[in-house]
Amino acid sequence: MYLLKEELRDLFQIIDPGQARAYLHSWIQRAIGSGNNAFRSLAQKIVRHSDGIVAAVELGLSNSRSEGVNTKIRVIQRRGYGHPKARSLATMIYLCCSGIQVSLPTQR
Structure with missing residues (x-):
């Protein structure tokens, strides 16, 4: 679970913005397959907002x-x-x- 959390953090800190969509999709699949209900719920929320998350990573925007x-x-x-x-x-x-x-x- 700790590794999944850190991998999601890497999306915003390490991953090349051009690869953000593929990385996020891969992370969602791992989170759903983890067997942890909290990560499954988080993955479902991330799926709903994935376009905005990817745009924020690609454009480097924040509030x-x-x-x-x-x-x-x-x-x-x-x-x-x-x-x-x-x-x-x-x-x-x-x-x-x-x-x-x-x-x-x-x-x-």
């Missing part, structure tokens, strides 16, 4: 950047203890995520 921005927004919202208006929250998001460096008058 990590958008997840990072979402995390920053949640921190800004928590740090403000609730903003009275949506506009004030949006202003804080723009200020914190825009890269603008604001110097205070005491920091000259």
Whole structure:
């Protein structure tokens, strides 16, 4: 089971993107034949989403950047203890995520 898990990880780290579809198909067959119900269930889910998984490997895409921005927004919202208006929250998001460096008058 450990070897199957590591082989699935290899899909994203080692395998040549051009061979991703064949590698994933081979991994699914091994997971279904493993006799482990958890891996069988995972293989069935992967079959349903295989086109998206292969596209992500081939194109090198991930949602990590958008997840990072979402995390920053949640921190800004928590740090403000609730903003009275949506506009004030949006202003804080723009200020914190825009890269603008604001110097205070005491920091000259």
